[in-house]
Amino acid sequence: MQTPLERELAAARRQTDELLQTVRHESLYERPIPERHRIIFYLGHLEAFDWNLMARCALDLPSFHPSFDRLFAFGIDPEEGRLPADNPSDWPRVEEVQRYNVRARQVIDQSVPNVPEEILHAAIEHRLMHAETLAYIMHQLPYERKQAPEGQEVVEVGQALPPANSLALQGEVEIPDGIAELGRPRDDGFGWDNEYEALAEKVPAFAIDRYKVTNGEYLEFVREGGPPPFFWTERAGEWYYRGMFAEAPLPLDWPVYVTKCQAEEYTRWGGGALPTEAQFHRAAARSAPSINSDFRHWDPVPVTADVTPEDAPAQMTGNGWEWTSTVFGPFPGFVPQPYYANYSSPFFDGAHYVLKGGSPRTAARLLRPSFRNWFRPSYPYIYATFRMVRS
Numbered sequence: 001m002q003t004p005l006e007r008e009l010a011a012a013r014r015q016t017d018e019l020l021q022t023v024r025h026e027s028l029y030e031r032p033i034p035e036r037h038r039i040i041f042y043l044g045h046l047e048a049f050d051w052n053l054m055a056r057c058a059l060d061l062p063s064f065h066p067s068f069d070r071l072f073a074f075g076i077d078p079e080e081g082r083l084p085a086d087n088p089s090d091w092p093r094v095e096e097v098q099r100y101n102v103r104a105r106q107v108i109d110q111s112v113p114n115v116p117e118e119i120l121h122a123a124i125e126h127r128l129m130h131a132e133t134l135a136y137i138m139h140q141l142p143y144e145r146k147q148a149p150e151g152q153e154v155v156e157v158g159q160a161l162p163p164a165n166s167l168a169l170q171g172e173v174e175i176p177d178g179i180a181e182l183g184r185p186r187d188d189g190f191g192w193d194n195e196y197e198a199l200a201e202k203v204p205a206f207a208i209d210r211y212k213v214t215n216g217e218y219l220e221f222v223r224e225g226g227p228p229p230f231f232w233t234e235r236a237g238e239w240y241y242r243g244m245f246a247e248a249p250l251p252l253d254w255p256v257y258v259t260k261c262q263a264e265e266y267t268r269w270g271g272g273a274l275p276t277e278a279q280f281h282r283a284a285a286r287s288a289p290s291i292n293s294d295f296r297h298w299d300p301v302p303v304t305a306d307v308t309p310e311d312a313p314a315q316m317t318g319n320g321w322e323w324t325s326t327v328f329g330p331f332p333g334f335v336p337q338p339y340y341a342n343y344s345s346p347f348f349d350g351a352h353y354v355l356k357g358g359s360p361r362t363a364a365r366l367l368r369p370s371f372r373n374w375f376r377p378s379y380p381y382i383y384a385t386f387r388m389v390r391s
Contacts, residue, residue: 216252272388290318320385
């Protein structure tokens, strides 16, 4: 009988298997995002990571394909202007990768009762993180190169709702001065190295937008000369949203997906600022999670879709990650995890910023308050939203 963690691993595998099946076979060598690997890499990476972590690192089992263990070990995050230049012919055939995957799973499944629980947690969460990474990568594939999983709900984006005075939609929530509880204690279950140690930070009083900034609000900024978001397309003077499986007239009451640079330009225009990580924690402590998370939908839902008390900000967890103004860095007491030493520390470079909350494609177990996401400020492909604060 499977343990709860083994069942979680099986469920995470189903999630990524279904996602990879949305890509038509002939498109597995495409590179939808110039800064990322070709899709064929991710087909091998998920099993190679599990193999390297559980079979090689935890159990010291002999390798059956050392070259694939190395080839599919790590993703990439190149500096701006230094894009990968490999060709499809540089990668193995799909059938070879699939055979490697089958063998790796067979050996892992036979050995998994001996894998330490912390390693299993890491394998499950790594795969679930890639379920989101793969989604935003595949989002950039032309529609004819992918198809929605059979029988799975796909959000219809066929109608743009009227803004109903979009700026009046916002409103603010007053957050009194107090202590932000950041990070997590080491004895409080599994976490990644950048989540430790727990610390308390005093935060002065501030006001925060009740809702994420919407497409409708951002459209007013664009009409005044602001930069249009990556997920928008203009034709004949009309704006459209590029959804995962369909394009539609811009849904004005959905949160806008933007880069941090675009979010900052909007906040200057709107007279506010992005919240710090500590301010986000203070505000999120009063907010309930959105219904749009844990793979429930492919695209956003309206910012008003969740029932939220009037004195609390809405959707601070789910329906889109939220940019903060905080540079990604270690908390005091940071120690790299010995089995994944380069998970966080290579990105403590001053060039990545913290995002909090979660998106429609973020797994439930990654929605914990201490979880930290991070990206470069000009990276346009992620499901990242924002809201403003004012002192």
